[in-house]
Amino acid sequence: MLFGTVVPNTLQFLVMATQMVVLSPPLALVSALGVPCLLLVIGYLGERLRGISRRAHITAAKLSSYVNEVLPLMLVVKANNGELNENLHFCRLAHDDLIARLGKKKLKAVIPQIVQVIYIGGLIVLHAISLIALKGSMDGSRLLSFTMSLVLLIDPIQGMGKAFNELKEGEPAVERLFELAQFHNKVVEKPNALDLCYVTGDIKFSGVTFRYGDNLPLILNELDIHIKRGERVAFIGRSGGGKTTIVKLLLRLYDPLYGDIFLDDYNIQEVKLRNIREHIVLIPQDTMLFSGTVAENIGYKDASGKLDMECVENAARIANADEFIRELPHGYQTNIGPRGSLLSGGQRQRVAIARALYRKSSILILDEATSALDSMSEQLFRQGLERLMKNHTVLIIAHRIETMMMADRVLLVEGGKVEEVPKSSILSPDGHLASLLNSFADTGRRKN
Numbered sequence: 001m002l003f004g005t006v007v008p009n010t011l012q013f014l015v016m017a018t019q020m021v022v023l024s025p026p027l028a029l030v031s032a033l034g035v036p037c038l039l040l041v042i043g044y045l046g047e048r049l050r051g052i053s054r055r056a057h058i059t060a061a062k063l064s065s066y067v068n069e070v071l072p073l074m075l076v077v078k079a080n081n082g083e084l085n086e087n088l089h090f091c092r093l094a095h096d097d098l099i100a101r102l103g104k105k106k107l108k109a110v111i112p113q114i115v116q117v118i119y120i121g122g123l124i125v126l127h128a129i130s131l132i133a134l135k136g137s138m139d140g141s142r143l144l145s146f147t148m149s150l151v152l153l154i155d156p157i158q159g160m161g162k163a164f165n166e167l168k169e170g171e172p173a174v175e176r177l178f179e180l181a182q183f184h185n186k187v188v189e190k191p192n193a194l195d196l197c198y199v200t201g202d203i204k205f206s207g208v209t210f211r212y213g214d215n216l217p218l219i220l221n222e223l224d225i226h227i228k229r230g231e232r233v234a235f236i237g238r239s240g241g242g243k244t245t246i247v248k249l250l251l252r253l254y255d256p257l258y259g260d261i262f263l264d265d266y267n268i269q270e271v272k273l274r275n276i277r278e279h280i281v282l283i284p285q286d287t288m289l290f291s292g293t294v295a296e297n298i299g300y301k302d303a304s305g306k307l308d309m310e311c312v313e314n315a316a317r318i319a320n321a322d323e324f325i326r327e328l329p330h331g332y333q334t335n336i337g338p339r340g341s342l343l344s345g346g347q348r349q350r351v352a353i354a355r356a357l358y359r360k361s362s363i364l365i366l367d368e369a370t371s372a373l374d375s376m377s378e379q380l381f382r383q384g385l386e387r388l389m390k391n392h393t394v395l396i397i398a399h400r401i402e403t404m405m406m407a408d409r410v411l412l413v414e415g416g417k418v419e420e421v422p423k424s425s426i427l428s429p430d431g432h433l434a435s436l437l438n439s440f441a442d443t444g445r446r447k448n
């Protein structure tokens, strides 16, 4: 823009203005009075364009975030006869976006015309005044040359105006970028953080108190837990009780308000963030796969950037996934579609186990899915899980009794604290835990 528009237009402007001063200094002075008026008009129109561009950015962002949200949920939309509603919602957002973009295009198209009309109007008035004022003191050819210079001045003025408007149009996008760049992550790694190459998997929460925001209730209140290396611990409790929050704090997605969390006796706030997440592998409730091949999904984020196919296949075999992967059209190189949509729920879960095995971490977090698989898939998944759990410290957010029984200890998360409950009480039909589990189930049923 600098060399394409600003420099040539400035040069042309200076040449024409000099010529006008040489031809008639008093007329040039009168003409110069018109420039600030023109700049004011261009400035005003530029501000309007900026406002309309900002609105167009917002409507486009709303439309794209809506599409991103609703497309993956298409199954839920169709199953609930929500097509009409979603269609209307989409049309409304698309219409808003269309209006904002059209407004921007119209203003951009009309700005040069407005500037031209004002300029030509000014030119005519100036001409009339000069004819009366000079009363023949300026000969016809000089007046014609002066007028021609004035006419040719419109091009550089419009060129500069266009450059100014392009700047104004781009300003909202730049402002948004600056806003994003100024976002500060609350979890900050210390400059001299430790590089922990290996951990055995011993975890300690000491007096951990946490809330998500200043005015939000405490989720954890002086929580103490010690999970020894190689231990399997199941967390149970009411929905919203804070089980997932414990896991998020361990991954250092948030920092506690008070208290400390230790990994192998190292306070995690003193350890490099990358290290913490290297040693902990998470299998979330909703298995997250990416569009790409099965092999890429199993070896997701291999730090070396190169997939070790032997390790990928080995992980898939242990996870009971190798057999179905080999039956796919291109085996491990089959593209599994957006979010792994070409695989069944059970297959996706086994790929997730294979991914966890590939990572070779020492701590495993399993957030058990609440929806059950069919019994064959469930059996294959559990077999894979059992093999994965070996040599790991395991934290399970458990919803089903079978999963609780896989753990060495069961911790009940209640009122911001944890209480260990004997496994025998899970199976006892009239025990304390049985009635609690029933009350969780009732809460779940009421929610549904």
Ligand SMILES: Nc1ncnc2c1ncn2[C@@H]1O[C@H](COP(=O)(O)OP(=O)(O)OP(=O)(O)O)[C@@H](O)[C@H]1O
Residues within 6 Å of the ligand: 212, 213, 216, 219, 237, 238, 239, 240, 241, 242, 243, 244, 245, 246
């Ligand atoms: N990012 C967040 N911001 C504000 N509140 C949150 C956030 N995430 C969770 N919460 C709140 O914190 C509480 C504990 O949530 P958490 O996800 O830990 O529960 P949970 O025990 O894992 O529940 P579930 O069994 O239903 O998954 C809930 O009341 C929830 O609404």
